Amino acid sequence: MTASDGSDVHARLTDVTRVFDLASGAKLQALGPIDLDIKRGEFFGVVGPSGCGKSTLLDILAGLSPPTAGTVLFEGKPIKGVPDGVGVVFQEDASFSWLSVHDNVAFGLRRAGYDAAEIERRVTYAVGFMGLRDFAKAYPAQLSGGMRQRVCIARTLVLQPRLILLDEPFGALDQQTRLLMGEELLRLWRETGATVMLITHALDEAAMLSDRVGVMSARPGKFIDFIETQWPRERDSRVVSDPHFGEITSRLWEKLRVESLKTMGTAAPGAAP
């Protein structure tokens, strides 16, 4: 199914590690070594125990912080700083409280110097796509947490990124909203044809949305398993009732349980069996 000549590899990490220098002078290896190919157009989910370096991985791919060692290629070129064509959605509310929804979404386009008509066209599309049409003039403080996260997604979407990185974007939302936002994300992925990497701690979210799920180990985070979900491209949250969904989540949990216990063990000795 996948040719390994690299032509359909969108981002490639080779032997990537990240070591933090602590204030105490000690060194902490947060990540790696990691080898990872993200295929063009795939929906790649990442799960792992808390503190395993998932967000560090995202920061490296986004060019927000460089790896300590190893190489990171995006579209065949090494990443230096934030590359063109990458969009990021964070877990925390990153909407600009001083701008209306419309101006939030237009922010990146204005900075990139598009002409007014093009900005209007794209903003109208993105605002409509994310179901924010009636709230275009509202300010983030007037919206619910889920709506604000839609604003952030729309703000990323208008720049037509080829790789979208999401760092637990629905982490602060309630369960029903998460499922529906997941469907929105699938719709966005299908329509734009972008490559998506979704970091999450929710196994069901990863299992339902992804083409492929990478399972990370406890710190220092490495990939210990990859699971192909084999869902059709046209899918929605109803796959949770498919028997195959249960197989995926139980396999994910089997791997993750061991790693999570390690994390708990380091946090509270004696808690681990």
Add this chain to the structure above:
Amino acid sequence: MNRRVFSREGWIRLGVIAAFVIAFEAFCRAGFIPRTVVLPPSDMAVSLWHILQTGEYNKDILSTLRNVAASAVLSVTFGFALGVILHALPRMRATLEPLLASYYAVPTFMFYPVFIVMFGVGSGAIIAIAVLLSVVAMIASTLTGLDRIPRVLRKTAAIYRMGTAKRAVLIDFPAAAPYLFTGIKLAFAYAFIGVIASEFILSGQGIGYAIAYAYNNFDNRNMYGLMLLVILLATAANTALDTIDRRMQSRMRRQ
């Protein structure tokens, strides 16, 4: 248009104030309070109207407003600049923290006579003490505002590949703006208090001076007219600033 003013509580508030003024008026008119002590509110209003019509205190009023404006502008400018500098130098800030925390416990106003000896009686000493009273409020608000910029916004700025200057203008400043405005509001209120108090204690000009002068000359009519002017000016300015402040705070509120 503004629903808050006309809420149930708003009406009750208006009623309470009106009842207080009417009762005050009745007490004075009935002779429970002699006119040598307090004038009835209606007489104060008449006196204020007379003062504004004849313009006999225009010089003092203008002098006060000019000094308040100068002090507030100086405090906001220097307070903002010092706040930004201190925020960039955490070591220095940690050292100065106890000073900022206990600054308003010190009766700074006691140093007004020092400024009079230094600058002589006049606007120089008045503005100096008013700035001393208000600048720290602006410094503290600036520090709070810069501290409260969510980290995720810094990351977002990096995603948009902004440099430090661009980020400061497009992200940091608007994100901190509500706190900065609170600083401006406080700086203005403290500057007003500082100017009026200095004028009152010792000076040759301004509304505060005119009130003290009228008191010393048993001129209750002008004294109470000017007192009403100060109360109305301060309340109007503070209410206006407070309304904008609340609006900015509510825009910023996050879940």
Add this chain to the structure above:
Amino acid sequence: MKRLGDSVLLVIGILAAWQVLFWIAGDIALTSPAATAAHLWKLLGTARFWENAAETARAFGLAVTISIVGGIALGVMLGLNRTSGVVSEPILIALYSLPKVTLYPLVLLCFGLGMSAKVAFGAMHGLIPVTIFTMKAIMQIKPVLWRTAHAMRLNVRQTALTIALPAVLPEVVAGARLGFSLTLLGVLIGEMFASQRGLGFMIMSAMGLGDIATIMAVAVFLSVVAIAANAVLLWIDRAIPR
């Protein structure tokens, strides 16, 4: 340990800045830190200084008691009912940011020159912030705490002592700290205008004589006392668990 080092550094910094200012401005406008300390030491040995200090302390003691006791009582009364709280808050805030010095002639005419006018004026400054802090604290007690008290079947007295009071204590102490500082300011301003006694009067009469050394010495004395008192209140504030 590091905090102590910082404080020492800060005091040295302030003294150095003062000394530099002295070199620039000259001894007509300012006395040097050493000269001020020497003069203050001399003043502390005079009966006149202590008579004035005692007068200020008496006025302040009365005023701060009225401010804190009255403020807490008023705050509790207004805060227990939501309507009265919402109605009075903007009025209290408007009163708080008023330049109260303009009202001093009114106080003088009502109370006459002397102790009671100073006490009243000091209390005017301190009462309002204590009231505002107490009232807001009462209003912001989480409803779940009242429900918890109900669920535990506490009576009114038990609820007040074990739930309400501990819940509002940090805010009330913060209000009292502000009330303390403002009452002191009010009393001193009261003494600066139309008074014959007290440290505020002492500063004003020294100014009349161009006696910069006494102005500086008394102002520094007041600052040190205020900072020390504030430090104690701050320490109490931080000792309250929250």
